[in-house]
Amino acid sequence: MSYNFNFTPIWNNFDLLLQGALVTLQLSATTMVFGLLVGLVGASLKLWGPRPGRWIATGYVDFIRNTPLLAQLFIVYFGLPSLGVRISAETAAVIGLTIYMGAYATEIVRAGITAIPKSQIEAGRCLGMSHWQVFRYVIVFPALKTVYPALTSQFVLLMLGSSLVSLISAKELFHVAAYLDSRTFLPFEIYLVVSLMYLAMSLGFRVLFRVVGHFAFAKT
Amino acid sequence: MKYSLSKFGAIAAAVVSLAVGGQAAVAKSTLHEVIDRGKVIVGVPVDSPPFGFIDENGEPAGFDIDLTKLLAKQLGVELEMVPMTSINRIPYLLTNKVDVQVNLFGATPERAKQVAFTSPYSGLIIGVYGPADVKVTSPEEVGDYRIAVGRGTTMDLTLSEMVPDDNIVRYEDEATTMAAVFTGQADMWAAVNMHVINANKKNADRKMELKFVMRRAPASIGLRQGDPDWMRWLETFVYYNKINGELQKLHRKWLDEDLQKDLPSF
Incomplete structure (x- = not known):
């Protein structure tokens, strides 16, 4: 068994891979923000919403967390145009991944909020804080601090999972890799390099999250 | 000397007659074999709709199947179709298992080293x-x-x-x-x-x-090399049906398009 590695075609097309990596980063970052927002709303609905709201939130979380991401992406990408809404692959990817991330974020945020002792909330009220102030300073902020590690892991998983949107023709890193593979027939080399690029991005995100966490939760 | 010359002549005559006789046996055209046999054996596709597939009654159907039936009809012989995948087209011809391939067969220089192709009838x-x-x-x-x-x-x-x-x-x-x-x-x-x-x-x-x-990617009829009579008949078959509109009918029926006007003739 011997294999002669040939990386030359990959370096020649490295700008394409970098472009794909950039799209992956944009896609992941956008989805993280939207997904977290959906998570906050979802968790609030689940904990304090009216009964129908709670049902909807529970149904949403259960459906998304128990079906394949690929099926969800195909429903968004192929389903919406059938209803007359035409969206680009990249938009479909953001929508699909946000829905996916939102469900996981809902559960994570809910766990964080549940972990806050009731007495802490009562203490906030006793100090004369408004509802909004209690929500912001006593509930959401400490809750996010508690679940921050879980949330960041989920974000990294999302970034890695975004490779699936290559199947709906979104031109992110994995799509570029498959494209190069179809032209050069060097899958070993290409997916090795691409894996290292994903690894670099994951590590980059982890460092970034640590720095952000350090500053964001420094006061509390 | 004289004796040996005549002896040589006799041997030479025997060799020549043997060679001619042998050649005649080998060179009998598939065309005449088919006519004598009263049946033509044709390799057809069954995995390439709409050129060849198995219809809802379990029978072969498609463009190439219809063309094959026309070929048997115009030869005036019975038809035996041998369904096969594309990989078997050349081996079946070379081992005499079929007389001809009407099998979505594209003429390429590589294939033409082993088998012969008529002018394309579709593609x-x-x-x-x-x-x-x-x-x-x-x-x-x-x-x-x-x-x-x-x-x-x-x-x-x-x-x-x-x-x-x-x-x-x-x-x-x-x-x-x-x-x-x-x-x-x-x-x-x-x-x-x-x-x-x-x-x-x-x-x-x-x-x-x-x-x-x-x-x-034009499709031609494929046959064994070195058989000018058979080749000529098949070329005539393609040409004749191009002119009389039969090929056009098949194009409309199966491909929903017209017979290409610029379809090349070899």
Whole structure:
């Protein structure tokens, strides 16, 4: 068994891979923000919403967390145009991944909020804080601090999972890799390099999250 | 000396007559074999609709099947069809298992080293297809339209040389590509005409029409080399049915398109 590695075609097309990596980063970052927002709303609905709201939130979380991401992406990408809404692959990817991330974020945020002792909330009220102030300073902020590690892991998983949107023709890193593979027939080399690029991005995100966490939760 | 000369002459005459006799036996044309036998044995496709497939009654049907029936009819003999996959076309000819292949057989220099080909009677079109409201007739007019194609296929490689990369949307496989085309995620489809014909049958409300041709892959009748009589008859068969409209009828029936006017004759 011997294999002669040939990386030359990959370096020649490295700008394409970098472009794909950039799209992956944009896609992941956008989805993280939207997904977290959906998570906050979802968790609030689940904990304090009216009964129908709670049902909807529970149904949403259960459906998304128990079906394949690929099926969800195909429903968004192929389903919406059938209803007359035409969206680009990249938009479909953001929508699909946000829905996916939102469900996981809902559960994570809910766990964080549940972990806050009731007495802490009562203490906030006793100090004369408004509802909004209690929500912001006593509930959401400490809750996010508690679940921050879980949330960041989920974000990294999302970034890695975004490779699936290559199947709906979104031109992110994995799509570029498959494209190069179809032209050069060097899958070993290409997916090795691409894996290292994903690894670099994951590590980059982890460092970034640590720095952000350090500053964001420094006061509390 | 005289004796030996005549002896030599006798041997020479024997050798010549043997050679001629032997040659006559070998060179009997498949054409006459078929006529004497009263039956022609034809290799046909059954896995390439609409050229050859098994219909709902379990019978072979399609363009090549109809052409094969016409061939037997015009020869005035019975027909025996031998269904086979494309990989077996040359071996079946070379081992005399069939007289001829009417089997979506594309003439290439590589194949022509082993078997002979008539002039093409039809062929595959690799083209860009789209619904009626997309007005495009050449690669220069694609504008902002998005063309769906299976990644890494012949269609992809050909299309990539003809239109800007921004117009091409690549999918994992033919099924996903078709889904994109028929849901409207892509405006056009780079495909082989036989796939389009089959897809159109299932999606009558968004019919795909040929916008422009990327490449043609003509289909010829294949036969063994070194048989000029048989070759001549088959060439006559193709030519005759081109002129009398039979091939045009088959094109309309199976391919929903006209017989190409510029179909080459060898």
